[in-house]
Amino acid sequence: MSATAPLKHITLIGVGLIGGSFVLDLKRLGLVEKVTGIDLSRDNLDRALERKVIDAAFTEVCAESMVDADLVLIATPVSTLPHICRAIAPFLRTDTLVSDVGSTKQSALAAFAEYLPDFFANCIAAHPIAGSDRHGALAAQFGLYQDKKLIITPHGRERPGSLERIEALWQAVGARTFRMSAAEHDAVFAAVSHLPHLLAFAFVHEMFDHPDGATYLKFAASGFRDFTRIASSHPAIWTDICMANKRSLLDLLSGVEAQLAVLRGVLEQGDNAALYRYFEEAKNTRDEWLKGQ
Amino acid sequence: MSATAPLKHITLIGVGLIGGSFVLDLKRLGLVEKVTGIDLSRDNLDRALERKVIDAAFTEVCAESMVDADLVLIATPVSTLPHICRAIAPFLRTDTLVSDVGSTKQSALAAFAEYLPDFFANCIAAHPIAGSDRHGALAAQFGLYQDKKLIITPHGRERPGSLERIEALWQAVGARTFRMSAAEHDAVFAAVSHLPHLLAFAFVHEMFDHPDGATYLKFAASGFRDFTRIASSHPAIWTDICMANKRSLLDLLSGVEAQLAVLRGVLEQGDNAALYRYFEEAKNTRDEWLKGQ
Known part of the structure; x- marks a missing residue:
């Protein structure tokens, strides 16, 4: 056949x-x-x-x-x-x-x-x-x-x-x-799909938990809308996915926690040059990706 | 006049x-x-x-x-x-x-x-x-x-x-x-604008730093695209904004770090019900916001 x-x-x-x-x-x-x-x-x-x-x-x-x-x-x-x-x-x-x-x-x-x-x-x-x-x-x-x-x-x-x-x-x-390989697949999609979902859910959950969250949300605009679109995804489907791929996801979460620690340090020290370089590296990475689409 | x-x-x-x-x-x-x-x-x-x-x-x-x-x-x-x-x-x-x-x-x-x-x-x-x-x-x-x-x-x-x-x-x-008040303004926009920008930059920077980041990005699709749109923002403008509003931003960053710690715990314990509830609370918060737009 x-x-x-x-x-x-x-x-x-x-x-x-x-x-x-x-x-x-x-x-x-x-x-x-x-x-x-x-x-x-x-x-x-x-x-x-x-x-x-x-x-x-x-x-x-x-x-x-x-x-x-x-x-x-x-x-x-x-x-x-x-x-x-x-x-x-x-x-x-x-x-x-x-x-x-x-x-x-x-x-x-x-x-x-x-x-x-x-x-x-x-x-x-x-x-x-x-x-x-x-x-x-x-x-x-x-x-x-x-x-x-x-x-x-x-x-x-x-x-x-x-x-x-x-x-x-x-x-x-x-x-x-x-x-x-299945392991490679799971690492890839933890990075480009499962982790962004987790972060979007976490960010919106911070608005849910924060005492002033409802006031804040009144002034949310298009940047917020796009950043959080995937936080409107189906909770059951994403619970399944995140649990099934939690090893890859936890590894990457450590990476994000380290990124946030770097940003915290740069902000606290008021290191403008370092913050600019950090943002520029991220922007260039994203812009290059977009060009390839 | x-x-x-x-x-x-x-x-x-x-x-x-x-x-x-x-x-x-x-x-x-x-x-x-x-x-x-x-x-x-x-x-x-x-x-x-x-x-x-x-x-x-x-x-x-x-x-x-x-x-x-x-x-x-x-x-x-x-x-x-x-x-x-x-x-x-x-x-x-x-x-x-x-x-x-x-x-x-x-x-x-x-x-x-x-x-x-x-x-x-x-x-x-x-x-x-x-x-x-x-x-x-x-x-x-x-x-x-x-x-x-x-x-x-x-x-x-x-x-x-x-x-x-x-x-x-x-x-x-x-x-x-x-x-x-200016203080209220800065807290509001740290939450709905400056923090999402910081998180989008941090997430893309993790792809930049990760040894397999370039491979991962080959498989990024529309969820990634929208989540990271604001990471293509102008680095100089956002360095200025984040530095000028760093007190509000650092407070909210602590909140997000706490959210990630909760998620880490829930994933490590394999607590499906808690993860579902967390995602559902976030989804509902975001869906309600969207309805009001």
């Missing part, structure tokens, strides 16, 4: 923005014949059926939902992966691919290894770098992954061709694919 | 986005007859003359630049205020109003008191809450202050009617005016 041959059946567990947008594009491209959605919310499933994101719907994993599935795609919060792996194990064929879309990859590989040991060679851990402040089946959209990055974190015992098969599907919907 | 009678002559010191946009709107409204610009950059002055932001131009404070000025508006980085007050003192009439637009107000009142003691009753400290990532005379634009906030921080010894006069000008260009 070629890497781009159409799939007969995808079972999508968690019918939201991420998984829904993926299967919408695969359908449009004729790369999948049938998509079955599994979701805890009947209402969400009905929306997904109406919008033809999925063709059949179930509120729990069962034999019927997985008949002849070529691919089971798990697109639920990262903490649910162990539970879901256990639930799907009885219904997997020997050649069914299992993949996920979670933001932490060491935890994904650990769940695959522990709860799908007989199918580990079919398990591909993946993470598409795309999102939106919208969620649920109604947020699913065509083209979400166009020019976005998709990271695959191989565990080394994948069945031949399986990594390429999953990569080809993501490439078909427009993503640029990368491979790295 | 009524609060909205036209001015004959404004001397604008620092012809950039903030001061330039203010006088552009006053001219359009017929609220000023002549604007003289003073700026260190001849090139910038030429742009401002071409675009009719100003009617006359000087590269330094001199008698001619201030003849019959009703208002001297100082719109330069906050650290330059003492120097400029000293320079303009010989040329002020007894009824010339002096105002500024700086982001720190205790430092502004201190400069007025020390370097313009004989004119202190004419000195009005003000701060328009508007900005852009663009700067210089070419960035000056009509309507910049529409529906923006303008803070006046009275020192209590203003000449009768002078506060109202300055407020009326800002209201004429669309701003909503507020009064508060």
